[in-house]
Amino acid sequence: MVRSGGEPMPTGRAADGAGPARFRERFLQGEPVEAGIRTSILNSWQRSRSLGLSPDQSDLPFREDFDPDGRIVRAALPVLDRLESRFAGSQMNISVADASGTVLLRRFGEASLARSLPAIQRVPGFVFAEQFAGTNGIGLALAERQLIRVYGAEHFAERSQGSACRALPVRDPLSGCIEGVLCFGYPRSAEDPALTAVIRKAAEAIERRLLGQSSARERALLRAYLDTGAEAAAGLHRSIGVDQLALELRPRDRAILREKAAALISCAQRAAVDVSLSDGRQVTLVSRPLTSASGVEGIAIEAVLPGPSPRELLAVPHQVDEALGSPAEPADVPVVPPSGSVPVAEVPGYFSVAPPSTRLPGAATADADGATDEHPDSPPSARGLVLVGEPHVGTYALAARRRLELLSEASARIGTTLDVRRTAEELAETAVPRLADFVTIDLPEAVLRGEESADPRSDLRRTVVHGIRDDCPFSPVGKQVEYGPTTPQLRCLTSGQAVLEPDLKAAVGWLAQDPEYSEQLLSQVHSLIAVPLVARGVVLGVVGFYRAQDPAPFGDDDRSLAQELATRAALSIDNARRYTRERTMVLALQRSLLPHGLPAQDAVDVAHRYLPAESDVGGDWYEVIPLSGTRVGLFVGDVVGHGILSAATMGRLRTAARSFAELDFPPDEVLTHLDNVVGRLDREDAAAGAGIIGATCLYAIYDPTSQQCTMARAGHPPPALVDPDGTVSFPDLPTGPPLGLGGLPFEAAEIHLPEGSQLVLYTDGLIEDRHRDVDVILDQLRGVLAHPDRTPEETCQAVLDTVAPAHPCDDIALLVARTHALDPRRIATWDLPADPALVSEVRAAAIRQLADWGLDEAAFAVELMLSELVTNAIRHGGGPIRVRLLHDRTLICEVSDTSNTAPHLRRAATTDEGGRGLFLVAQLSQGWGTRYIPQGKVIWAECGLDGA
Template sequence: MGTDRDSEVTGQRFDVADAVPLLLDAHGTVTSWTRDAERLLGHPAAAVLGRHAGALLVPEDAARVTALAEDHRAGGGGWTGVLRARHRGGWSVPLMVRAVPLWGSWPAGRERGRGPRHAGAHHWVVLLSDMAGAPGWDMSRSVLESMVARSPVGMAIVDTELRFVWANAALEVFGGGPAHERIGRRLAEVQPGLDAERLEAQMRQVLRTGEPVVDHEHVGLLRSAPHRETAHTMSFTRLDDDAGRPLGVYYTVMDVSERHRARMRLALLDRAGEQIGRTLDVARTAQELADVAVSGLADFVAVDLLDSVLRGAEPGPVRGADAVPMRRAGQRSVHEGAPEAVAGVGAPAAYLPGTPPVRTLAEGVPWCRFRIGPLDREWSDTRPGGRQATFRELGLHSVMIVPIRARGITLGITTFFRSGRPEPFDEEDLDLAEELVARAAVCVDNARRYTRERNAALVLQRSLLPRSLPEQDAADVAACYRPADELAGVGGDWYDVIPLPGARVALVVGEVEGHGIDGAAAMGRLRTAVRTLADLDLPPEEVLAHLDDLVAQSARQAGTGPDAGSEQTVGARCLYVVHDPVSGACAMAAAGHRAPALVSPDDGSVRFADELPIGPPLGVNGPPFESLTLELPPGTVLALHTDGLLAESSPALLGRALERPSGTCLDTRAQRVVDTLVPARPGDDVVLLLARTRRLAPGRVADWELPPDPALVAQARRTATGQLAAWGLDELAFTTELVVSELVTNAIRHATGPVRLRLILDRTLICEVFDGGATAPHLRHPRTTDEGGRGLFLISQFTQRWGTRFLPEGKVIWAEQALTGVEG
């Protein structure tokens, strides 16, 4: 008679003790009205009796009752449902209604129960129950007992002493024996090993406060599942008597182990995403994998990588019948020490052909023994000394070996062991291990690829930097270079020491934007350009001006589009310093670079050449470059450095680090300064170039001023020869006379103003002739019939090298002779 929805709401049985009875005739007219009905709906009996019952209902439900009565007029069972009545006060009252028909007598000659009923019911008995404040019908005890008996949720009641007084059958699946065996016992007695103290503390809190505890999660081992950790959610509610005194605690238990394990797996994968691959170091990434997997998945984890992977090289094919060179890249144990297995991180992992690790590496599929039996002699690992150890000897009862594969390449293996926890691995653990290793494999391969590129860039950069500093007497020089860490990549910082004519030396530091191979290549181009310009013996500001033009021209040729190539020399910075040991003059110019620090030879105090005009970076079209010339006393230490040295420090800290006794070895001093100011893995390349200036002794330099008279050329030759005799260089007299004669004659014949002749005894014998002319002589290759033009040709043949240096007041033509076999 009723709808399915109403049946679901009202249930199957209810007690009639509290229900309000009504009596209706066959047409639905109210024939009996009680005081309980008046109390429920507010209508007095006089206003209701004789009226149709539908008048008491809201219009929609009155229509439903009329339709239902028509359906049941021919006979049928009762009806149960929910109807809304109209209260005398004007509001609607939701009622639970059950209507039961009362039939008339049976025809004569028919036994009761065998003959047909009369055409319809004579009366209806209707039971009403107020739904306000109630979720449904008041259930009978038998219904309630059936509900708790069949419920899949474990239920129990303990008294105020926390002893069991009742439990349903579902609680048995959580261990502790049948329900009747629990009566009178405490939780710790029925579940030994369970953290009963913590659970009973929750019950005492509920007894004390009356506040229920909902969804308290407990994780541990139960008697029903001693080899697997289980998780349960428990809710506790206090039971009170009519006077409000606590009778005990009612609690429910639900097994949420699968949900708990799924949550723990997701948490482990989230932790792996956060902690694995934080660097681009292969070994560190492998160690991060081991750290994450312990103890969330395994008790001991070992990560072994191919030697080629650790070097950043491309791994070759692996065959299961071959011994594979591998190395332990990371391992972690829940205990303080790893199992008695192979040596520690960094040691070779020598796996024999055909063993599970090698097969896993060759086939690229996992290998596992979820439960190792007493006869399982599969080889596990290598102890120190090369002896093979079985799983049982290592105290292991479950193992998984998962290949580390990324982009179709096998990089190594990860082995997961369990020894302490009793439960073995299962298929879900294997799936989790494969997911974990797959995520880490991408990070390992990224680190391998970066290692390969970084090593290539580092090799390229070191090949472009000076392999050794050239020998010269203008200054004692030491350099310290520290490349950037793996995240920043090798940068484009460089330094150089370039011997110049006249016993001088050029000191250079610079840096280009960018990192990696592109940065190293850009650095190489600039360093080559600087050395080429230094050979022209130009002043520092002119060197930077020509270098600026070269960078700007290269940028214009490269274009600005995304496919035009990487032109990283624009914005490069450079500091160029020239020290003259004869005069003590130090000329310098800067293109967007910091000024050098100067350490006094007297008291070791440090100051910076802040008066140096800092020009714009190279290639950015700024104002012209300017130079600064200082006269430095011998023993002054110049500290040229790139920005990476002060990335985490200040100039004041650099000054304090440079304050060292003047006798300290420069190499040690440079290393100490870098170690003080720079971490082991800096974020940017670091270059520190230290130079302690020298002065040539006055006795090693001789100069004369000559009138522009051709007749004095012979006198100049004699003067030079006499100086050579004083230095003990008689063997160089013939060549020196030739050089002096030719250079002085050209200066008198083609130039204007005074002529100066200077001889410098350094590592070579240097002959210099100064004049006021602005044109340089050119080397000619005369024919056999020419009568002149052979002077410079002969000089080029008899000397080591020669050239021209321009000064603001004129030029200097110089020539150098080797002192081989001559004591100077």
């Protein structure tokens, strides 16, 4: 069973008092009891102990000056009489206390009970506030500000161990403030869950009577207005019906008039304001003080259309002022400008609205003999009552309107980004100064990283401090915050509900939240609302709303508003947290799929950068692949879209691209194979409902022996070339379609790159920006690259600092390669016809060249490999034949011929006469392979130089 306050009702041993008694004894002995007692009771015990209260204390403060005929007493008397009759013959003790905990009324189900109880339980005037009486029904209801139940040993005092009670705050329906507490006290054995419904209905009856008192005051004001208006109409003026105006007004115009009227009532002074209607007409609202026959003071708001200026309306003849029940005002009474009035929503039950037939006469002037005439130069004016009420009631309506406006503004301002920290800042900026003077927000480090905190109560860091000024001594942003068990912040995190502390000086345990700053804070702030940030069952942190400049303490309406703001912000923060987590995962995947280091090669000096998009992670990638013959392959690609699917597709595409490149396919053929791969992936993803991916790519192969660069692109931006003299160009490469479309061939272009040139490859995120023109960006890129003295690393950084957008909407991959040329003295070439007799001559020439290079240790292996490769070319290929030795990081032997047939490594049987040549090459070399050229093929083998 769950009690109305939200906590489970005691059952079993706890129901007969044994459980609470055991936990209470452990608590009084200083042992931990967090898991064995209700949160509200434990909080009250901790506050009672912090106050130094003793469980054996039997005396309470007594007030002789309490008002026996106050509002709450007059509203509660008939209700208590009915309750006394309902519980006749029982041991029920019914009491009503005021907002300070002072008991004002008592009723007993059994008359003899009043004589048997001690004075503090039967005589009005004793104060049962928590700071004097410890944990009890009245004190805890005021502290928790909701329906509570205290049972047996849950009471802090020894005198109440055998009793139970239910208590519920009674609120003023207009202001929402707690006017008092209704409490049912009874023996433990008389526990009845049905009492919850009874006490709620009784409290509602008292609140209706409180509202009736306000309605009676308004009705008295309306009667006074009608009486004085009738006299004025009979003796002074000719009336023009304003009800015709009301019938003509649109609903929105009528609502605006009522809102402006409520704002004027809250001003509590004579004033006037012009209100423009949607059809262009103008209505003047005039406020006039009013006093009823019983002495109730209020404000009447009249509408005038059309008529004199507001100052003329305020200076009408004295007879009208007297008829309205107020003396004439001086000529300098305020006129409220239209921009200065705050619209206020009409609150049902707050004001009495006169019927359309209620009229007052138009404004007129009096002749010297007392006759009256309307202004000769002004059109006739119609005047009628709009609202009548008391100023404080108008203030309630004004506050309600402002709360609605703040919530509406919060919906637009909070959650504009998917950044956790920024969303928290938006909450603080929205609340200051409309709700609070200062706001602090504490979030766990895990939440800022996009994770869920294991224990948000002990892992909080100050994330936001925002207020009307900067000198309030809150813990600085970034500092770890630790809250004690009695602090409002920890209590709200434990209960999951907002905790209101109207007076921080009386809030026990609040100073323990931060000893370094709390003493100074207490001298500057006076009221606090602590609200947990909870979304989808996840505790994200806590927000503190502080009031300093406004002398009024926070109330329950403020707490509800703070709770609503925090709830909305928590959802936005949780969305940002989840996005941060997903983005972190995708970014980690993306970075794990990109190269972790650059391979060793001497063809180019390379620098690279990857910059993820600010809002999401895409599929941009780059690759550097050493190829045979000292060449190097450079890739830059971009998978369309964002998110984990794009990142995963990028990984698959990069793997395929590397595989095709290592097979020594030329750039256009590599793109053709990648086009088939992307098309297949698109078909697979479409079958799975994931949609089409698509990608762009640029592939370049640079050969340092010839300083030629062969490039092909598939829907990708062209590269930038920087000559050694600083000239920057964007070569017009053949434009191939994006990968995945299929059906169209790709074309390659060959460009000569002198040694020291820079080749700059990039993705479209660098140059495509909806806020800038592409041509302007390319001019900026050209200017940045026109510095050939920069290293590739310096060039990368300069490009990102100058050309990249400040807030990139797409990923950026950047690859800068500075070319080198292989020294011609490290290249040896021999051309020979397909004659087996020349094999020995080639071997001898190669041995001499190795001796010149100082590589005699490699001579044996090179001699064997050349013999096999040249012999295979003569037997199975076609002439002429070229032999080339390249002395780079390794020694590379190349044999080319005009045939397109490639040799294959196989395991030769013991009876085979051939098939062992390539096996020897594979054993003697670090690697070998075949690449095709326009004139045939090249078979190559690499030999390590460790021995040399």
